Amino acid sequence: MLDVSSHESPGLTLTTAQDDLRARARKLAQTLCKPAAATVDQTEEYPWETVAALTEAGFMGMSVPSSLGGPGRTCFEVALVVEEFARCCGVSGRIAVEGNMGALGAILAYGTALQREMAARHVLAGDKLAICITEPGAGSAATEMTTTAVRQGDAWVLDGEKHWITGGGVSKLHLIFARVVEDGVFRGIGGFMAYRGEAGLVIGAREPTMGLRGIPETQVLMQGLRLPLDRLITPPEGIEHGFAGLMNAYNAQRVGAATVALGIAQGAFEEACAFVKQREQFGRPIAEFQGLQWMLADMSMQIEAARMMVWRAALSAETTDSGFPDPMMAAQAKVFTSEMAVKVTNDALQLHGASGYSRNHPVERMVRDARMFTIGGGTAQMLRNLIAGKVLDMKTPQTRGGYTSAGAE
Numbered sequence: 084m085l086d087v088s089s090h091e092s093p094g095l096t097l098t099t100a101q102d103d104l105r106a107r108a109r110k111l112a113q114t115l116c117k118p119a120a121a122t123v124d125q126t127e128e129y130p131w132e133t134v135a136a137l138t139e140a141g142f143m144g145m146s147v148p149s150s151l152g153g154p155g156r157t158c159f160e161v162a163l164v165v166e167e168f169a170r171c172c173g174v175s176g177r178i179a180v181e182g183n184m185g186a187l188g189a190i191l192a193y194g195t196a197l198q199r200e201m202a203a204r205h206v207l208a209g210d211k212l213a214i215c216i217t218e219p220g221a222g223s224a225a226t227e228m229t230t231t232a233v234r235q236g237d238a239w240v241l242d243g244e245k246h247w248i249t250g251g252g253v254s255k256l257h258l259i260f261a262r263v264v265e266d267g268v269f270r271g272i273g274g275f276m277a278y279r280g281e282a283g284l285v286i287g288a289r290e291p292t293m294g295l296r297g298i299p300e301t302q303v304l305m306q307g308l309r310l311p312l313d314r315l316i317t318p319p320e321g322i323e324h325g326f327a328g329l330m331n332a333y334n335a336q337r338v339g340a341a342t343v344a345l346g347i348a349q350g351a352f353e354e355a356c357a358f359v360k361q362r363e364q365f366g367r368p369i370a371e372f373q374g375l376q377w378m379l380a381d382m383s384m385q386i387e388a389a390r391m392m393v394w395r396a397a398l399s400a401e402t403t404d405s406g407f408p409d410p411m412m413a414a415q416a417k418v419f420t421s422e423m424a425v426k427v428t429n430d431a432l433q434l435h436g437a438s439g440y441s442r443n444h445p446v447e448r449m450v451r452d453a454r455m456f457t458i459g460g461g462t463a464q465m466l467r468n469l470i471a472g473k474v475l476d477m478k479t480p481q482t483r484g485g486y487t488s489a490g491a492e
């Protein structure tokens with residue numbers, strides 16, 4: 084009988100070390116995260132115990148290089164681990180992403196020695212970094228953000244409002260994007276490191292979210308937040324073109340988001356496979372009905388295709404100049420996998436009949452948890468814009484006036 088839990092993808096062979104890494108993650112996910120997932124969802128509390136276990140096991144800061152005290156794992160290896168956690172608990176999967184990608188990647192790639200050391204230290208101690216880009220008036224049009232960082236003598240003073248910030252109130256280190264203004268002149272969009280508890284960094288209201296309820300999504304307000312000059316991250320392109328550079332790090336986050344969606348879909352698929360074999364109607368297991376068999380066959384194909392796209396995008400980071408995944412592959416993987424996860428989790432619920440609709444059953448949570456990945460980290464529509472631009476080899480400006488002032492990719 085096919086072991087649906089092995090989900091080995093033929094054609095790509097893991098090294099023994101990668102196989103061991105994934106097995107370690109799988110064991111921790113099955114023994115710690117799976118039993119806790121329903122409680123995390125119901126209480127909506129950040130799973131500090133899980134974070135401590137992830138940290139202890141070396142799954143936070145996996146991408147930190149050995150020169151900074153980390154194991155220096157590749158994007159592909161991080162993805163192997165993330166899928167295992169997400170398969171059991173979407174919240175744990177997301178924590179594993181943000182403890183290894185996103186803001187961390189940007190700081191490690193573009194930060195000074197001190198900035199890199201600070202970020203590495205935080206994440207290796209279990210901090211899930213927060214990335215603060217989105218504002219009430221600037222979602223997909225991120226470059227229309229209005230938060231400012233004005234140079235005042237030996238400090239940057241930040242004012243503005245971010246919302247939908249994952250980890251607001253639990254993350255210690257924040258990477259905050261703002262319009263950099265010096266001598267009254269707008270220079271570009273920059274990223275600033277700020278720590279929870281610093282005067283002027285205010286955690287605002289929490290969103291009552293549909294899924295992934297164990298991680299707070301909050302407003303983050305900058306109210307005269309005064310930061311030393313060395314908190315600005317400056318990519319090699321310079322501050323004028325810095326936003327595009329910093330957003331390059333987001334390609335890893337996109338692969339991470341796709342991987343969480345993949346893991347959630349895999350988890351729901353396994354629930355469905357087990358259920359149809361034990362549920363009997365009309366005197367036989369419902370697994371014997373061909374209509375349901377074909378649903379499961381389609382689900383397995385969609386999951387496998389998504390895994391191939393995720394793995395390919397993750398592996399691309401090993402050959403790009405930037406060290407981040409190829410933007411096109413990352414976007415394709417995120418769109419395909421997030422939409423696949425919405426469908427597969429929904430089909431898994433359908434296969435359970437009424438019991439799948441009960442909040443006592445994990446597939447109900449998985450449907451809600453999967454839903455966000457077509458939105459956060461670049462919507463499916465915005466990523467299709469990016470993909471179309473590459474397919475057509477055309478710039479595809481979204482603003483009425485034509486081109487945005489700072490590259491929105």
Ligand SMILES: Cc1cc2nc3c(=O)[nH]c(=O)nc-3n(C[C@H](O)[C@H](O)[C@H](O)COP(=O)(O)OP(=O)(O)OC[C@H]3O[C@@H](n4cnc5c(N)ncnc54)[C@H](O)[C@@H]3O)c2cc1C
Nearest residue numbers: 214215216217222223247248249455459460461462464481
């Ligand atoms: C759970 C969750 C976690 C998040 N975490 C973070 C975080 O940690 N940090 C952070 O900075 N942000 C975060 N976000 C915000 C996220 O990045 C934004 O929600 C996203 O960029 C979309 O912005 P918006 O919600 O304002 O939608 P809008 O930009 O207002 O879009 C509304 C709709 O219009 C479509 N649309 C807009 N412009 C175009 C266009 N040009 N072409 C086609 N369609 C278009 C969109 O696809 C969408 O369907 C998070 C969001 C969620 C849901």
